Amino acid sequence: MSEATTPKIQKTDAEWRELLSPEQYRILRQAGTERAFTGPFWNSKEKGLYSCAACGEPLFVSDTKFDSGCGWPSYFEAVNPDAITELRDTTHGMVRTEVRCANCGGHLGHVFPDGPPPTGLRYCINGHSMTFEPMA
Numbered sequence: 527m528s529e530a531t532t533p534k535i536q537k538t539d540a541e542w543r544e545l546l547s548p549e550q551y552r553i554l555r556q557a558g559t560e561r562a563f564t565g566p567f568w569n570s571k572e573k574g575l576y577s578c579a580a581c582g583e584p585l586f587v588s589d590t591k592f593d594s595g596c597g598w599p600s601y602f603e604a605v606n607p608d609a610i611t612e613l614r615d616t617t618h619g620m621v622r623t624e625v626r627c628a629n630c631g632g633h634l635g636h637v638f639p640d641g642p643p644p645t646g647l648r649y650c651i652n653g654h655s656m657t658f659e660p661m662a
């Protein structure tokens with residue numbers, strides 16, 4: 527996990543709006559959440575690499591994806607610890623840990639301590655915040 531430092535990629539709000547779809551913008555730049563079971567990838571079992579939809583930085587690999595039943599793509603580990611930033615989030619009357627792309631600061635989802643071994647973590651990520659590239 528990297529510290530919450532200034533993201534490497536800095537764009538203006540107008541630039542992000544231009545780059546992203548409205549749903550991607552709402553999630554990545556405004557910390558929105560797609561409705562469960564409505565986004566891409568939540569039930570995908572394809573082998574491949576999941577990258578940030580805003581900046582293309584690799585975030586998760588399919589080997590760490592598991593079926594959590596929560597309606598969002600879920601992983602027990604990031605592709606590497608530096609790929610994501612974790613922040614304390616106290617919105618909506620809960621204390622949660624927000625997960626952001628370390629490269630561009632885009633909001634991805636949250637991490638919960640109820641995942642499977644070996645980490646015991648569940649990275650619950652909005653499908654719209656990622657792109658997918660199949661691997662053989």
Ligand SMILES: [Zn+2]
Nearest residue numbers: 578581627630
């Ligand atoms: Zn990013």
